[in-house]
Amino acid sequence: MSMQKAPGPVAVEEPNRRTEIVRAAGRLFHAKGYSATTIRDIAGAVAMRSGSPFYHFKTKHDMLRAVVLEGMGAINAAVALAANSGKSPRATFEAMLRAHLGQLLGAEGRDFAATLLHESRHLDHEAQAEVVALKDDFEAMWQKALRDLKRAGLIADDSHLARLFLLGALNWTVQWYRPDGSKSIAQIARQLANFVIGKPRRP
């Protein structure tokens, strides 16, 4: 939309200063929150002067929108991939947990995901509607996963409330997970699967 037009004074060489801004914004929004993050913080993080980010984004709000949509898109894609892996209901479920946690806690995605979870309320109605549309698909995938588990006799409750409990357990990991802690993402996913399903047993 507002990328390069004609080669300006500097510009062009780096293909994606815009992406760097989004990444820096995500890091800062996650660390300090949207409202407490300053345009000058973001500009400084990518070695720009305070007016320059506005060459790439019209407003600070638009930066938040870019971060949040990036987060929603990434987690959606990751979980969808796991959901369609064609494994058994239990293995599929655990793969989805791993994918979700990977985005939430992994180095590549966590700033976007955390900003999605905690700063979306600062979006205007229009942008929030964009997020909700994507979130609907996302939640449907989880609902289906629970339905499949129930059909396989592995859980007793596949209601909407059950999905909300599950997503709560998942999303809350952001609050306590430490990359240098004693549990890996895969271990957490495994244990959450056991927590929800019970230890695997032969039928």
Added chain:
Amino acid sequence: MSMQKAPGPVAVEEPNRRTEIVRAAGRLFHAKGYSATTIRDIAGAVAMRSGSPFYHFKTKHDMLRAVVLEGMGAINAAVALAANSGKSPRATFEAMLRAHLGQLLGAEGRDFAATLLHESRHLDHEAQAEVVALKDDFEAMWQKALRDLKRAGLIADDSHLARLFLLGALNWTVQWYRPDGSKSIAQIARQLANFVIGKPRRP
């Protein structure tokens, strides 16, 4: 500490303007976040001029501290009461869930609790340490409840991770619960108990 001294120009009559400020601050911190909430917002909410809240609190940060400690104290007290009710492990557990959700979602406590959950990071190290100290007790209560459930043969996993999953499911309710929704707090507590334990069956 900085209450009334001698009867100033106005003051005195209302015993607790300070409490009103804390309540208004909680409401606003919950609705807009700490950083996006202005001293002028808070002052306006209690019909004061912008300089007057500083008669009761030295800084905006101190208001946040008061809100968060109020939230932590209230949820701690409510859950402790349920934990010591002397019922069976299952009934005690469900009562604790109800108490926790009551603070998180009920009209009296939710602004404090939500501010505790989402704005504590804006506290300085000292105030954060105060919160952590109270949180340690709180988490120990939940850990004990899980231990009792396991001893009673009702759950398989009473690890720290299980406690974190449970508290995630609980605390995430703030994100989706609507007072005018179809489920009451007691119903949500009951269903979460079933989700964790499984439907009640005779041994």
Added chain:
DNA sequence: CCTACCGATCGGTAGG
């Protein structure tokens, strides 16, 4: 993308 800048707003204070 930088320089230079603007109007608005913010947390907080002095002095009563």
Added chain:
DNA sequence: CCTACCGATCGGTAGG
């Protein structure tokens, strides 16, 4: 608790 105010900072813009 109000009036009057201050210095600092903020998001954003013009003009190159």
